[in-house]
Amino acid sequence: MTNAVLTATRPGRPATSDMVRRLPEYLMIWVPLLLSAAHLISFSIWTIWISFTPSTLVPVTGWVGLRNYNSVLASRNWQIAFDNLLLFGIAFVLLSLITGLVLAILLDQRIRGENVLRTIFLYPLAVSFVVTGTVWSWLLNPGIGIEKLVHDLGWSSFHFDWLVNRDMAIWTIVIAAIWQSSGFAMALFLAGLRSVDADIIRAAQIDGAGPFRTYRRVILPTLWPITITVVVVQLQFAISAFDLVRALTNGGPGIATQLPALVVYDLMFQRSQLGRGAAAAVLMLLILLAVLLPYAAWRYVQRRQATHA
């Protein structure tokens, strides 16, 4: 690399031999990049195309306009899924953010056994969502889980049946998702906390700020780029959430905890309605874009400001 950089910076020289020498590098970067881009883009376009065809069991050609979209948008399944997504997305992102931040601040107090605790809090991330969902489905089942345990301990009026209560079931998914991924938020925040310049903190302390004030006025404001990253990563997880819900409630009780990804899977692989499933998938893509485009715009503006400064 050093060699390559050196030759590349030499001005006004024909670069044929350089090109040959650097060929492996180009191949290493561009071939996989182009392949995955082509893969992603071609299948996205194909899905968009299928969403306008009358495909059912297998893909077929033909044109039905917006019929698939209209029928998906009019279905109770999708409406419930969309409402759930709003609730789940907001609750999950906010709560996992707060949990992660609190854990990070607590760990930041130079406590003993920090490594062990950090590993424990991060560990759920190493478990797949299917496992998380299955374990929590046992814990939350009133007949065999926490409710039964508390009953057996003697508190027989204790009531915790969220998993089978259609109004509260969506919150069980929030609980399990937070358990799984607040460790991720914690790790990022902890890294952010540790990267705050020690001089600034000392200066604040000299000015007489207590620990609470130091955090609120000095340290936390430096964390907001990390916060945005965490929000975006968690939001895209929330929008595409599938395995956790499938293992935990499978959209139930009834269809009370449907989420868009479950609807797509259901239409495509359970109901054999490829066209409608593709339409639902495209709708999901639009929701994702609604989150990612503002983020990309924000990054762009930030980079411009940085170069101008």
Place this chain on the structure above:
Amino acid sequence: MPITTTRRRLLAGSAAALALPALARAQGAVKPRLTAISQWSAGSDGAAITALGKKFEEKGGIWQHSPVPGFTTEMMNKLRAQIIAGDPPACSQLKGPEIAAWSKIAPTVDLDAVVAAAGYEKVVAPDLAKLHKPWGKWIALPLQIYSTNMLFLSKRAMDKAKADKPPVTWADFNDLAEKMKAGGVIFPVANGGTRADDGQKFEASLAGISPAAYRAAIMNLDKKALEGPEIKAAFAQMRKITNWMDPNVGAQPYATNLKRFVDGDMGMMIMGGWAQGVLKNSGFKFDDYVIAPGPSDNGKPVFLLNADAFIFWQRKEPDLQAGQALMAQLVMDPAIQTMYSQITGSIPVRTDVDLSGEGWSDGQRRTAAALKDAVTNNQAVLSLAHNMAQENGLTAAMIDVFTEYAKNKTITPDQAVTRLAEAVEGSR
């Protein structure tokens, strides 16, 4: 009286195979081979198809069965992938209206000659036969029959209610449930929480109230019948049933609760005959429960038909074609159907099989008698919850309504009727 394969039947089958020129050429020259996919991988289902494979091998064939565990739709996803890749299995599990739907996307084998030679058409219920020859020719063969609305009664729960007779009508059923509740049975209705389970509660209610309304509304999707008074009555009956169920079941399968059912903590279970296979496989005795036809308000049994079948996909390879011919003969063979049903708890498709012999349960005998009665009285209808009445998309849309209704007790029967009609309209 045990059933054996008569030499004449086997000869008839072979003659049929010879009648098909392509198959005839194949069978003489090569060792028959069959590639098959099904969802049957474990428990009594797995045991039954493994036994069928053994018979296939005994007849000199090579048996290549790849089970896809899970719901039927999981198996269908594999089937779809294989068809799109141009490499369908020689034979796959498929049933009901799906046979017609799938036969549009890939060529199937014309089985008319084999079926005629075996004289099979005479011994298959006409409604059932129609599903397996959607375009006039046989392309699939039914293997076994279940009724999805059999009523399993726990002996111990019956004792607690001091009852000794199975209920005949829904009013009887409701009475008995109350008696069980009063007698200390915690949940008079044993249930699972799966979609099919909730669907069965509705179809059993409606078919028991009026098989004619079931036929018009569910099978023919008649708009007026879909909003008729029988549908509302069925939802009302289903509400009663759900009030007697264990609310903590969540999305567990019915089999999770079998022990509580046998112990008498749960009283009655509306389930297909396959539950007998599962009960037997779990080590419970025939004396632990009674199987009776599901409640029917006119007193005559209603049969909610569910039949497993094999569809045969066209292949060019001579050994696969020979395998298909052999498989077709086996599936139609009364001895094979006997063996299969005795393992799974179903009843044979053939109406001429005698169930009085050893190896059959009273429940199976009652199921077979119910089918005979129901066919005579035109009260045999196709099960919606088990994908016999409508294609997947419509079935799923309707079951959405049932499963939501089962779990949300604030929905009134009137609202449910409207939602059902809307769901049908929305997915047509």
